[in-house]
Amino acid sequence: MPKLSKYRKPDDPVNYTPKAFWDKLNLITREFYNKDERLKEVMEKALLIYFVLQSEKTAPWAATSAVSALAYFIFPVDAICDLIPVFGYCDDIAVMSACIAAVASFVDDKVREQTRKKLREWF
Numbered sequence: 001m002p003k004l005s006k007y008r009k010p011d012d013p014v015n016y017t018p019k020a021f022w023d024k025l026n027l028i029t030r031e032f033y034n035k036d037e038r039l040k041e042v043m044e045k046a047l048l049i050y051f052v053l054q055s056e057k058t059a060p061w062a063a064t065s066a067v068s069a070l071a072y073f074i075f076p077v078d079a080i081c082d083l084i085p086v087f088g089y090c091d092d093i094a095v096m097s098a099c100i101a102a103v104a105s106f107v108d109d110k111v112r113e114q115t116r117k118k119l120r121e122w123f
Contacts, residue, residue: 016071021050024074029122040123042089045096046073047115052106054114062103069099 025046028039052058053066072078072095080091
């Protein structure tokens, strides 16, 4: 896996960190999932990108794209505020979908299985 520090800027207000990523997914699970199952799509896309980032096969340009998409996902104030149930994640889905399309060649069977496994653990 590429070193995260390579993709972080000290003056950047939103730095992607694994802890921030898991905190955000736990928030969605606790607060929203039982109210609207469509949020599973948000979580699935975020996990796919996360596991692409963790893969040793991921190229630096793809890791940069993944970090950017996850940083956007983590930051609560973006194009549509994440505090608005369900609709607040529409822009996040769009950003993550674009990222997945860009890094599709790195979404292999291992990444898909890690994503499915994590989703099964939660739901």
